[in-house]
Amino acid sequence: MRPIDEFSYVKNNKILLDSDSLTQLYHPVIGNHAVLLYDYLLAFFDDGVKRHKFSEILNHLQLNMQEVEEAFAILTAVDLLVLYQTRDAYVLKLQPALTREIFLANPIYRRLLEQKIGEVAVAELDIVLPDGARDLSKKFSDIFSVDENPSVPKQVSKNHFDLDSFERLMLRDGLRFKDEKNDVVMIYSLADKYTMNWFDTYNLAKSTAINGVISPKRMTVQLEQKKAGTNQINEQFDAKEQVIIREAKKTSAREFLEKIKAPKRAVVTESERKLLEELANMNFLDEVINVMVLYTLNKTQSANINKPYIMKVANDFAYQKVATAEAAVLKMRSFAQRNKERKAKSKVAKTNVPEWTAKEYKHVATAEEKAKLEELKRSMLED
Numbered sequence: 001m002r003p004i005d006e007f008s009y010v011k012n013n014k015i016l017l018d019s020d021s022l023t024q025l026y027h028p029v030i031g032n033h034a035v036l037l038y039d040y041l042l043a044f045f046d047d048g049v050k051r052h053k054f055s056e057i058l059n060h061l062q063l064n065m066q067e068v069e070e071a072f073a074i075l076t077a078v079d080l081l082v083l084y085q086t087r088d089a090y091v092l093k094l095q096p097a098l099t100r101e102i103f104l105a106n107p108i109y110r111r112l113l114e115q116k117i118g119e120v121a122v123a124e125l126d127i128v129l130p131d132g133a134r135d136l137s138k139k140f141s142d143i144f145s146v147d148e149n150p151s152v153p154k155q156v157s158k159n160h161f162d163l164d165s166f167e168r169l170m171l172r173d174g175l176r177f178k179d180e181k182n183d184v185v186m187i188y189s190l191a192d193k194y195t196m197n198w199f200d201t202y203n204l205a206k207s208t209a210i211n212g213v214i215s216p217k218r219m220t221v222q223l224e225q226k227k228a229g230t231n232q233i234n235e236q237f238d239a240k241e242q243v244i245i246r247e248a249k250k251t252s253a254r255e256f257l258e259k260i261k262a263p264k265r266a267v268v269t270e271s272e273r274k275l276l277e278e279l280a281n282m283n284f285l286d287e288v289i290n291v292m293v294l295y296t297l298n299k300t301q302s303a304n305i306n307k308p309y310i311m312k313v314a315n316d317f318a319y320q321k322v323a324t325a326e327a328a329v330l331k332m333r334s335f336a337q338r339n340k341e342r343k344a345k346s347k348v349a350k351t352n353v354p355e356w357t358a359k360e361y362k363h364v365a366t367a368e369e370k371a372k373l374e375e376l377k378r379s380m381l382e383d
Helices: 019-030 032-043 053-060 064-079 098-103 107-117 119-125 163-173 180-193 198-207 218-227 238-252 253-264 268-278 286-300 308-319 325-346 365-383
Strands: 006-009 079-086 090-094
Touching: 019 098, 032 053, 032 064, 032 090, 032 325, 053 064, 064 079, 090 163, 090 198, 098 107, 098 119, 107 119, 107 180, 119 325, 163 198, 180 198, 180 218, 198 218, 238 253, 238 286, 238 325, 253 286, 268 286, 268 308, 286 308, 286 325, 308 325
Parallel strands: 006 090
Antiparallel strands: 079 090
């Protein structure tokens, strides 16, 4: 967008301002600039009669172009505006603000509002029915014949996320949030960004959970990994490395460690369980943890994980942003190569004696030195 670019309104799209909802519900979430812009667009709506320049908005609201662009983005995100672009202009379709009941029934909007003003303040906004009130309303089919009236498909907000079903599965599988308000918003944001339904989002949350606690950060790492397309083992890995990668990807960190320890008749200790959790909380996926564990046990030649050593590896992985089993194996390969080179150098004898002493040395006396030697010999014979 530029100040000289033009926009127009969608025809027959007059929206009435719901100042109560905008002030009480939307304002804390979307901020001053977005509210100002929404008010402006409603006030200057002209039914698509002519085009306007964005500079008109800048002048009236006393905002710069970046602030207006950010406000437009926020309005589209909360479904108060739909922004279209044609070949030479923009078209604005205004959307009505949700009513109090619908807004607060949306779990995402409700938690966003709770983040801003707190749970107690949000609870004060809830619609409360009198105790013992009975709903006497009739169903549609009680009044109208279904045969005479075609069914109207239920309209679902683009920001709808079936959190109730998500939480029911959490209860069934023993999962929980660490910080519900923030986690719910982050999870919805991931579902929206990667176009996932609530069920696919739940399965991802379950597979990346840490000891029953959902981890949106590990979910993010997993999604970014899939987006980058790094799940396919390529030819740069030998047969042994390919087996390691496949096993690391299909097994949880706990199961992988148990599998490694089984031939040694060793069991996973409590400290090792805590160590695996600590590595997971560093946002490593299990497949990366598995490679680190295998390398550490092989390196230290022990039945138990050497914590100081594996934490050094983990810190290096975190700095290098190693996020996949493939990248971890390549890193381990570089470590092994470095160790080989270091051992080769250590075999060379190191002493303080200069190198030239190892060479055969032959001194040739000069004529003057020979004369002095002869003189010394004569003096010794005379004595």
